[in-house]
Amino acid sequence: MNTTQAFNYVSYLWDDKKAAELAGDEVALFIYRSNLLGADLRLTNYAGGNTSVKLMETNPLTGEPVEVMWVKGSGGDIGTLTKKGCANLYVERLHALKNRYRGLAFEDEMVGLFDHCLFDPKCAAPSIDTPLHGLLPFKHIDHLHPDALIAIAASRDGEAIMHQIWGDQLAWLPWQRPGFDLGLKLEETVRNNPNLRGVILGGHGLFTWGDTSYESYINTLEVIEQASEYLAANYGKKRAVFGGPARENTDADTRKKQAASLMPVLRGLASGHRRMVGHFTDDERVLEFVNSTDLSRLARLGTSCPDHFLRTKIRPLVLDPIQLSSADSDAYLEKAFADYRDDYAAYYERNKHDNSPAIRDPNPVVILWPAVGMFTFAKDKQTARVAAEFYTNAINVMKGAEAVSDYVGLPEQEAFDIEYWLLEEAKLQRMPKPKPLSGKxxxxxxxxxxxxxxxxxxxxxxxxxxxxxxxxxxxxxxxxxxxxxxxxxxxxxxxxxxxxxxxxxxxxxxxxxxxxxxxxxxxxxxxxxxxxxxxxxxxxxxxxxxxxxxxxxxxxxxxxxxxxxxxxxxxxxxxxxxxxxxxxxxxxxxxxxxxxxxxxxxxxxxxxxxxxxxxxxxxxxxxxxxxxxxxxxxxxxxxxxxxxxxxxxxxxxxxxxxxxxxxxxxxxxxxxxxxxxxxxxxxxxxxxxxxxxxxxxxxxx
Missing domain, CATH: 3.40.50.720 (NAD(P)-binding Rossmann-like Domain)
Structure with missing residues (x-):
C-alpha cells in the first residue's frame, strides 16, 4: 500500500499507521474513512452525503451469521461521525422491502418500514438515503456532494462531459429526489454495468465504492480529482469566469467596516419571523462571484444540490451597491426585503400541494453585497456559518458548470417539494424547543x-x-x-x-x-x-x-x-x-x-x-x-x-x-x-x- 498519494485538488489524509491500529474492526475503519472524507469541504459539506459498510454480524435471535449495513444516520455529519451516529440494518430485510414498495406516490411510507429492518433497535434513525446504499452490492460505499462533481451534474451537457472524462467507468442517473425508487434505479444501473466505479446523480452528487475502506477512499478521491482537473483546464477557455468582473474589490479593512455597519440593519430585517444570528464572509470565492457580470443571472437560478438548497433557500437576496450608498438606503433595504418576502410567498403559492406544510419564514438566508461579501442568517451561529459554506459550494458549482457548459439550477417545483417535503417537516417538528436565549x-x-x-x-x-x-x-x-x-x-x-x-x-x-x-x-x-x-x-x-x-x-x-x-x-x-x-x-x-x-x-x-x-x-x-x-x-x-x-x-x-x-x-x-x-x-x-x-x-x- 502506498503511504502517500499526490492530489492537487483534494486532500489525501489516510494514515497507514492509524488504519493499522483499526485493522480487524470494519466499523471503526468505516468511521475513520468517513471522518477523513468529511474533513475536506471540497468533498462534502457539513451533514452532507453519507457513507456505509456491509459486514457479517451474529443474529441475536438465531446465532447465525447475517449481513448488516452500517450507514450514517439521519441528520448526522460524516466529518464527526461516531458509531452512535450510525444506523445498522439487515441487508436482506432492506431487499425484502421491494415487495412492499408501491411506487413513487408512496415513497414516504417506506421510511417508516426502515425501522423494521434495524439490527440494533437503539441505533440512530435511518435516513432517506438508506436504500441507495442498501440495495447496492458493494461492501464500502461513499455518497458525497463534491463541488467538482456537482458542477458536472448540474451542467446542461453533464452526461456527455461525464463520458468524455471517464468513458464507461461512470454512469449517469437523471435528477430524482432521494428515496426507495432512486435506490432501485441505482441497483439496476450497477447490475447492467458491472464494470462501473461510480454513478453521478444528475444535479445531486456522486456514488463511489470499493472492496475495502481504503479502496473506496482512493476511488472517491481519484474520481473527484479527475473532475477537478477537467474543470481547472476549462476555466476561462469558453468565456471569462462568471462573465468577468463587473466591479473591483474594495480593500479588506473597508469591507469589514462596511459589513459591520450594515450587519445589524440586515439582522433586524431578517429577524421578522424569529431572532436570527448572522455570519459574514468575504472569502475570495465569494468576492469573485458577487463582483461578477453574471451575478444576477446565476443567483436567480438558485442552487442545484438538495443539500445546498435546504440550507440556503430558493435563492439569495442580491443587494444594489448604488442604492446602499444613497441617503435612502434604509428605505431601499426595507423594500428589498419586502420584495423578497413577496417573491417567496408567490413561489410557495405556485408550487404548494393540498397537504403542504404552512409557509415558513419568508426572509432570505443568504444576502450578497457586491464588492463586500456574503451575509447569512439562521437560528444559531453554526447554522448561519454552515449556510455560508453551502452557498460557497454552490458558487463553486456554478463556476465549474459555466466553465464547461451552462449551469442548470434545480427545477422550482422540485426545489419546493424538497423544501416542503413532509418528511423534512416531520424532522423539523422533532427539533428540540429553542432555549430561552436562542438567537440572542x-x-x-x-x-x-x-x-x-x-x-x-x-x-x-x-x-x-x-x-x-x-x-x-x-x-x-x-x-x-x-x-x-x-x-x-x-x-x-x-x-x-x-x-x-x-x-x-x-x-x-x-x-x-x-x-x-x-x-x-x-x-x-x-x-x-x-x-x-x-x-x-x-x-x-x-x-x-x-x-x-x-x-x-x-x-x-x-x-x-x-x-x-x-x-x-x-x-x-x-x-x-x-x-x-x-x-x-x-x-x-x-x-x-x-x-x-x-x-x-x-x-x-x-x-x-x-x-x-x-x-x-x-x-x-x-x-x-x-x-x-x-x-x-x-x-x-x-x-x-x-x-x-x-x-x-x-x-x-x-x-x-x-x-x-x-x-x-x-x-x-x-x-x-x-x-x-x-x-x-x-x-x-x-x-x-x-x-x-x-x-x-x-x-x-
Whole structure:
C-alpha cells in the first residue's frame, strides 16, 4: 500500500499507521474513512452525503451469521461521525422491502418500514438515503456532494462531459429526489454495468465504492480529482469566469467596516419571523462571484444540490451597491426585503400541494453585497456559518458548470417539494424547543473572570452567543482557551476591551456585528474597587473609579444603543452595580459614590430608552469574593481593616451580616441577570434586583 498519494485538488489524509491500529474492526475503519472524507469541504459539506459498510454480524435471535449495513444516520455529519451516529440494518430485510414498495406516490411510507429492518433497535434513525446504499452490492460505499462533481451534474451537457472524462467507468442517473425508487434505479444501473466505479446523480452528487475502506477512499478521491482537473483546464477557455468582473474589490479593512455597519440593519430585517444570528464572509470565492457580470443571472437560478438548497433557500437576496450608498438606503433595504418576502410567498403559492406544510419564514438566508461579501442568517451561529459554506459550494458549482457548459439550477417545483417535503417537516417538528436565549447576542464587559465570566457561561447555557472581553490581554487569552475547549468556535468571540476607551468599545461592537450580526444584551460588569479613608483617597483614585465605573458604563451603553436602534429589535442593558450604591459605609467615598452614580445613570437610561423597547435594569451584588480581581488586591485588605477583621475572615463576616446568612457567588449574580433577559420579566425596566443575601440597609424601598 502506498503511504502517500499526490492530489492537487483534494486532500489525501489516510494514515497507514492509524488504519493499522483499526485493522480487524470494519466499523471503526468505516468511521475513520468517513471522518477523513468529511474533513475536506471540497468533498462534502457539513451533514452532507453519507457513507456505509456491509459486514457479517451474529443474529441475536438465531446465532447465525447475517449481513448488516452500517450507514450514517439521519441528520448526522460524516466529518464527526461516531458509531452512535450510525444506523445498522439487515441487508436482506432492506431487499425484502421491494415487495412492499408501491411506487413513487408512496415513497414516504417506506421510511417508516426502515425501522423494521434495524439490527440494533437503539441505533440512530435511518435516513432517506438508506436504500441507495442498501440495495447496492458493494461492501464500502461513499455518497458525497463534491463541488467538482456537482458542477458536472448540474451542467446542461453533464452526461456527455461525464463520458468524455471517464468513458464507461461512470454512469449517469437523471435528477430524482432521494428515496426507495432512486435506490432501485441505482441497483439496476450497477447490475447492467458491472464494470462501473461510480454513478453521478444528475444535479445531486456522486456514488463511489470499493472492496475495502481504503479502496473506496482512493476511488472517491481519484474520481473527484479527475473532475477537478477537467474543470481547472476549462476555466476561462469558453468565456471569462462568471462573465468577468463587473466591479473591483474594495480593500479588506473597508469591507469589514462596511459589513459591520450594515450587519445589524440586515439582522433586524431578517429577524421578522424569529431572532436570527448572522455570519459574514468575504472569502475570495465569494468576492469573485458577487463582483461578477453574471451575478444576477446565476443567483436567480438558485442552487442545484438538495443539500445546498435546504440550507440556503430558493435563492439569495442580491443587494444594489448604488442604492446602499444613497441617503435612502434604509428605505431601499426595507423594500428589498419586502420584495423578497413577496417573491417567496408567490413561489410557495405556485408550487404548494393540498397537504403542504404552512409557509415558513419568508426572509432570505443568504444576502450578497457586491464588492463586500456574503451575509447569512439562521437560528444559531453554526447554522448561519454552515449556510455560508453551502452557498460557497454552490458558487463553486456554478463556476465549474459555466466553465464547461451552462449551469442548470434545480427545477422550482422540485426545489419546493424538497423544501416542503413532509418528511423534512416531520424532522423539523422533532427539533428540540429553542432555549430561552436562542438567537440572542450578549456582550458582557469584564467577562474573562469572576462575575462576568459566570454571566457569559450562564447565557451560553441558555442558548445565547457571547462576546467575552477584558482589558487584561493575558486574562482574556486564558478565558479564550477555556471557552474554546468548553463551547467551541460558534458559541463566542473574544476581543480586548477597555471600557474607558471609545475606540476599543467600537471595535468590540464591530466584532460582535461581524461574528453574530449585532447585539441584544449588554451587561456592564467591568469594574474595580478602591477602599481608603477620605484623607488617603487621591485624585487619581477618584478619576480611575469614575472613569471605569461611570464613564465606562455610559460609553458602553451609548454605543450599544446605537447598534440596537439599527436592529429595531429592542434590547437589554443590565448594569452590575453594588449594594454600596444604597448603603453608606466607612472608607468608601470614591467607590460608593461611583456606584450610586451608576445606579442613577441606569434609571436615567431606562427612562430614555423605553421608546426603543430597550430595557435597563440593575443587579446589586455584595461581597462576591470568588474568582474576583477586585478581591485579589488592596480592596480586601481595606475592607477587612474597615470592619476590624482579617482578610481570611471576610467571607464569613459578610455572610453573617446578611438576613439569609449566605455567601454570595458569581453564579448567583449570573442567575439574576438571566432572570431579566429570559423572557419572564420582559415588561420590566428600571428595576434594581439585590443579590446580597439580604442586607436590610440596601433595600430600595
Amino acid at each position: 447576542v450578549a456582550l458582557i464587559t469584564g467577562s474573562a473572570g469572576g462575575i462576568g465570566k459566570a454571566i457569559a457561561k450562564t447565557f451560553l447555557a441558555e442558548g445565547a452567543v457571547v462576546i467575552i472581553n477584558d482589558n487584561d490581554a493575558d486574562r482574556l487569552a486564558s478565558a479564550n482557551e477555556e471557552f474554546k475547549d468548553q463551547y467551541g468556535k460558534d458559541a463566542y468571540t473574544a476581543v480586548q476591551l477597555d471600557v474607558t476607551n471609545s475606540e476599543t468599545i467600537a471595535n468590540a461592537y464591530s466584532a460582535a456585528a461581524l461574528a453574530f450580526g449585532g447585539v441584544d444584551i449588554v451587561v456592564n460588569c467591568a469594574g474595580l474597587s478602591i477602599s481608603k479613608p477620605l484623607e488617603e483617597h487621591t485624585e487619581s483614585d477618584w478619576d480611575l473609579l469614575y472613569d471605569v465605573l461611570v464613564k465606562g458604563q455610559f460609553l458602553v451603553t451609548q454605543q450599544a444603543v446605537a447598534v440596537m436602534r439599527k436592529q429595531k429589535l429592542g434590547g437589554d442593558v443590565i448594569n452590575i452595580v453594588s449594594k454600596n450604591a444604597l448603603v453608606s459605609g466607612p472608607n468608601n467615598a470614591g467607590y460608593g459614590s461611583a456606584k450610586a452614580a451608576q445606579l442613577h445613570l441606569s434609571r436615567l437610561n431606562a427612562a430614555e430608552l423605553g421608546k426603543d423597547h430597550i430595557r435597563v435594569n440593575v443587579v446589586n451584588p455584595d461581597a462576591v469574593i470568588s474568582d474576583s480581581k477586585i478581591w485579589a488586591g488592596a480592596w480586601a485588605e481595606g475592607r477587612a481593616k474597615a470592619y476590624g477583621v482579617t482578610v481570611d475572615e471576610l467571607p464569613a463576616y459578610y455572610a453573617k451580616r446578611t438576613l439569609l446568612n449566605e455567601v454570595i457567588l458569581p453564579d448567583d449574580i449570573a442567575n439574576a441577570c438571566l432572570a431579566f433577559v429570559n423572557g419572564l420579566l420582559a415588561k420590566s425596566t428600571g428595576n434594581v434586583l439585590n443579590v446580597d443575601g439580604g442586607v436590610a440597609m440596601a433595600f430600595v424601598r
